[in-house]
Amino acid sequence: MPFDFDDDLLCELTEAPGVPGYEDRVREIVRREFADSVDRVRSDAMGNVVGTIEGESDYAVAVAAHMDEIGFMVRHVTDEGFLQVDPLGGFDARVLRAQRVTVHTDGEDLTGVIGSVPPHTLTEEQREADDEVSDVYIDVGREGDAVAELVDVGDLVTLDQTTTRMGDRVTGKALDDRVCVLAMLEAARRIEEPAVTVHFAATVQEEVGLRGAEALGVDIDPDLAVALDVTVANDVPQIPDEADAVTRLGEGAAIKLKDSSVITNPKVTARLRDVAESEGIEHQTEVLPAGGTDTAGFQNSAGAKPVGALSIPTRYLHTVTETADGDDVDATIDLLTAFLESETGENDYTL
CATH class of the missing domain: 2.40.30.40 (Peptidase M42, domain 2)
Known part of the structure; x- marks a missing residue:
């Protein structure tokens, strides 16, 4: 069965080299893909790339996925x-x-x-x-x-590893976090006239401390931020305790509740769930005991901000055989797109 997303683009993204601080080859791909889907593209001195779609209001949402690999x-x-x-x-x-x-x-x-x-x-x-x-x-x-x-x-x-299909799944290096860069690029292609301004940010240096996202939190200063990253799917025989699986392949996009760097805003999380349920999008929740994401980089770098996060369940993280389910990737793209298209800027995320 073919994937709904562009698996050729995923192969290009994952096979391109791009360690923290030297994401040049990935950045070129992102700029190319943004060219026909956003209103303007800019980059900064750290190498973050931001593609902006202007909305009907000044309310701004940042969507972030990191380009760097270990x-x-x-x-x-x-x-x-x-x-x-x-x-x-x-x-x-x-x-x-x-x-x-x-x-x-x-x-x-x-x-x-x-x-x-x-x-x-x-x-x-x-x-x-x-x-x-x-x-x-x-x-x-x-x-x-x-x-x-x-x-x-x-x-x-x-x-050195190629990316290849494995049944209904895809495996290779650097799915962390290029599969989420793909999801972000696909959402940017689908969204045409949002009610709010959306900044799609391909960030740098996440793997060494969320550095690009922290800088962008100040530079963009969004009203709302949603980060995309892979998360642990320990649904494998070596982890017999189901509670330690965190997420499972094939059960949909993961809506993050917490990791070691962030506790997501409960109102943002609730709206992500509501959108998923109303659109019939497969989803699961994520409680990650260790590890951080760009979500934390936006939460308080320019004052207190409401943040949410979507994760793509992935087995064997930080190896060359990272493995994700095609349906989970599609669900993440669908949920992100529906969430952004339904954001009016009038939701009260204060607690």
Whole structure:
């Protein structure tokens, strides 16, 4: 069954490299897609991109989804030609063994691998040691002198993975948060004459502290903000307690109640639920024990603001096999669009 959303665009977005602070290639795609769907596009000194659709009133709604993905920065090149790296974002070092990567240099993109020593030769101490990002060495298949000519400290590294369909689901790297960038772009295409002004914001540096959203909260100063991000779907055999699943694939868009960075406005949450129910859109609620999103970046950076958040349930977060359900993506796009089209600027979100 075909997806309602543009899966070719999703592949382009997710496969483009863009670590925090260096989201250039994703930014180019966003600008291109905004060109025919918004009234004006601007960017700032941090690299946030904002596409604005002018409404009938000055009441402004910000919609945010972040462009950056977790990655690395080269911190040292050994004499033998191996690269040591510093993380940009939160990695579980266990998933890095035997991964293929791309090293982005000034001259070209280089293929590299994170090597894993064969189990035959591990000492008992090595077997018992915990994996650490600081222990990662990247092999780019060249001798030391050649690597020194090609790679500099400060060059960037991303994990190398394509995005592909898997049944009714899609899997790949950087669905966090490019699948939500896709949802935002699709909503911008669908909305034509909103009652309120809508700022669609593709933000930067979320993975290192919600930095782009915090800056935009001041610059845009919206009356209402809704952030989009993926969320944990631990509906897998390794997590037997259903309470720890957080969300489940195939049960619709997730309306966030809280994470470790924000408690969403109850009135905004209630209206999201009301819109979902009146439009017959599949939805579920999300209580996330750990992790933050751009929602928090807008809540109080320019005074107290009402905020809400929609999440796309995703398995295996912060790996190269992140997996989302196509129906959940469609439901998120439908709910976001219906919420924005029904916003009049007259709702009282004060508590």
